[in-house]
Amino acid sequence: xxxxxxxxxxxxxxxxxxxxxxxxxxxxxxxxxxxxxxxxxxxxxxxxxxxxxxxxxxxxxxxxxxxxxxxxxxxxxxxxxxxxxxxxxxxxxxxxxxxxxxxxxxxxxxxxxxxxxxxxxxxxxxxxxxxxxxxxxxxxxxxxxxxxxxxxxxxxxxxxxxxxxxxxxxxxxxxxxxxxxxxxxxxxxxxxxxxxxxxxxxxxxxxxxxxxxxxxxxxxxxxxxxxxxxxxxxxxxxxxxxxxxxxxxxxxxxxxxxxxxxxxxxxxxxxxxxxxxxxxxxxxxxxxxxxxxxxx
Amino acid sequence: xxxxxxxxxxxxxxxxxxxxxxxxxxxxxxxxxxxxxxxxxxxxxxxxxxxxxxxxxxxxxxxxxxxxxxxxxxxxxxxxxxxxxxxxxxxxxxxxxxxxxxxxxxxxxxxxxxxxxxxxxxxxxxxxxxxxxxxxxxxxxxxxxxxxxxxxxxxxxxxxxxxxxxxxxxxxxxxxxxxxxxxxxxxxxxxxxxxxxxxxxxxxxxxxxxxxxxxxxxxxxxxxxxxxxxxxxxxxxxxxxxxxxxxxxxxxxxxxxxxxxxxxxxxxxxxxxxxxxxxx
Numbered sequence: 316x317x318x319x320x321x322x323x324x325x326x327x328x329x330x331x332x333x334x335x336x337x338x339x340x341x342x343x344x345x346x347x348x349x350x351x352x353x354x355x356x357x358x359x360x361x362x363x364x365x366x367x368x369x370x371x372x373x374x375x376x377x378x379x380x381x382x383x384x385x386x387x388x389x390x391x392x393x394x395x396x397x398x399x400x401x402x403x404x405x406x407x408x409x410x411x412x413x414x415x416x417x418x419x420x421x422x423x424x425x426x427x428x429x430x431x432x433x434x435x436x437x438x439x440x441x442x443x444x445x446x447x448x449x450x451x452x453x454x455x456x457x458x459x460x461x462x463x464x465x466x467x468x469x470x471x472x473x474x475x476x477x478x479x480x481x482x483x484x485x486x487x488x489x490x491x492x493x494x495x496x497x498x499x500x501x502x503x504x505x506x507x508x509x510x511x512x513x514x515x516x517x518x519x520x521x522x523x524x525x526x527x528x529x530x531x532x533x534x535x536x537x538x539x540x541x542x543x544x545x546x547x548x549x550x551x552x553x554x555x556x557x558x559x560x561x562x563x564x565x566x567x568x569x570x571x572x573x574x575x576x577x578x579x580x581x582x583x584x585x586x587x588x589x590x591x592x593x594x595x596x597x598x599x600x601x602x603x604x605x606x607x608x609x610x611x
Numbered sequence: 612x613x614x615x616x617x618x619x620x621x622x623x624x625x626x627x628x629x630x631x632x633x634x635x636x637x638x639x640x641x642x643x644x645x646x647x648x649x650x651x652x653x654x655x656x657x658x659x660x661x662x663x664x665x666x667x668x669x670x671x672x673x674x675x676x677x678x679x680x681x682x683x684x685x686x687x688x689x690x691x692x693x694x695x696x697x698x699x700x701x702x703x704x705x706x707x708x709x710x711x712x713x714x715x716x717x718x719x720x721x722x723x724x725x726x727x728x729x730x731x732x733x734x735x736x737x738x739x740x741x742x743x744x745x746x747x748x749x750x751x752x753x754x755x756x757x758x759x760x761x762x763x764x765x766x767x768x769x770x771x772x773x774x775x776x777x778x779x780x781x782x783x784x785x786x787x788x789x790x791x792x793x794x795x796x797x798x799x800x801x802x803x804x805x806x807x808x809x810x811x812x813x814x815x816x817x818x819x820x821x822x823x824x825x826x827x828x829x830x831x832x833x834x835x836x837x838x839x840x841x842x843x844x845x846x847x848x849x850x851x852x853x854x855x856x857x858x859x860x861x862x863x864x865x866x867x868x869x870x871x872x873x874x875x876x877x878x879x880x881x882x883x884x885x886x887x888x889x890x891x
Contacts, residue, residue: 404655407654408647412638562733563736563737563758587661587662588660590662590663590692591694593689593694594691594692594791595693595792596733596759
């Protein structure tokens with residue numbers, strides 16, 4: 316809790332009340348009185364362990380008078396309750412209302428911690444033919460599991476899965492084995508245990524794999540779209556044509572080796588989504604290329 | 612007079628403003644609860660890179676309560692998307708609503724700078740075109756780089772060409788003060804050949820030995836050429852060039868300007884280049 320709770324109820328009243336010509340503060344208006352009462356009830360509910368009721372009273376107090384202390388207490392209650400998304404909203408609200416608060420750095424640190432906290436995503440397959448024993452699993456272009464990583468297997472359903480930590484948001488997930496490959500996206504949101512089911516044919520050939528981590532990007536090799544998956548390019552250097560919506564981007568050179576490895580390319584942008592067709596050019600792109608080696 | 616291309620490099624004024632836009636503003640105590648909620652949602656969307664959602668939420672906030680800081684942040688969002696005209700309107704809105712804002716003079720200067728911004732043009736191909744990557748781009752007969760390329764041309768009309776190993780496309784564009792534009796120059800069919808006669812002036816003639824046509828790519832045997840134009844209407848002076856051996860493409864840029872005093876067409880500003888098209 317931010318400061319002494321009972322003192323805060325008085326603060327809410329005092330903060331808003333103007334000083335009159337006779338040097339005394341005017342009586343608080345009806346909104347401030349009601350907000351102070353709701354604030355006090357929130358504290359009482361929290362003290363007796365009723366967090367839901369406490370949050371409702373805080374919400375009432377905030378709607379009556381949007382005080383930064385109220386926003387902070389709501390965020391802190393959410394954080395204690397594991398309600399990450401709402402905690403982020405309320406702490407952000409607090410910073411907006413008290414931009415020069417003495418504890419700004421502390422609240423920013425809380426936000427950073429909440430934003431980077433990860434959620435375990437249940438990534439699974441029901442396909443019995445996928446050789447998961449030697450799979451690389453990549454999230455947003457970074458290897459998170461290497462061949463040999465332990466996975467869960469349900470003996471009755473043949474469901475095989477991993478728990479992959481991911482932050483809130485949309486993520487690209489790629490699975491590459493010696494024989495096949497799969498590509499998909501995982502949506503991680505507040506409140507539910509995210510799952511992602513993938514399927515793959517028994518065999519997908521190719522020593523190159525291209526994965527896109529942003530809407531609107533298109534990569535072509537010899538006029539063949541190669542934006543989501545594995546393709547058979549011979550060893551050597553290959554120029555990929557890159558487009559962002561209708562705008563041409565500088566081409567990218569992909570090098571494919573003859574040593575049995577797979578060249579994996581992940582492409583994303585640092586500029587977020589477009590609005591209203593802007594900017595009128597290819598966005599700034601990031602190309603992450605790596606060699607994935609499978610043991611014979 | 613030759614038109615000049617003021618800057619051939621991508622590091623333009625526009626890029627700098629985009630990289631360092633003015634800091635975002637926060638909602639004030641004057642915001643009613645619903646308008647503040649939309650404003651905060653817009654900020655979160657911006658931080659998450661969802662510019663469309665940020666725009667929708669800022670607009671929703673503005674419809675609930677017209678506040679200066681919303682207009683300012685919208686202007687900032689437009690600026691980052693290089694939608695200059697919309698950014699100017701939003702910043703002018705900000706000044707109208709917050710007419711005694713402490714940063715008023717700074718915002719006024721920003722608006723004035725945006726209105727005076729030199730033209731910025733990006734030139735590239737079309738996602739639907741079938742031609743190869745690594746196209747050469749020429750503006751007014753001068754190679755400016757490989758496609759896509761950004762330039763800051765002088766204000767006015769310019770001739771642009773895009774050349775790959777097997778295609779040729781050309782058009783013209785207008786560069787205006789304060790404008791950022793994308794010029795799409797590409798073709799859907801191949802057009803090979805070792806010779807291009809490039810000009811903003813349409814000309815087509817046969818001089819008795821060889822046929823010539825501007826803004827078309829075709830083959831001419833290797834060797835020297837000297838043409839005085841069609842027999843019925845000779846040029847004031849000769850067009851002279853040599854066709855280079857393969858794999859070069861001989862690119863000849865020329866202006867064809869009527870000289871009313873001499874009553875003939877004057878061939879001017881001739882520039883001959885042997886272009887090799889491929890990866891940089």
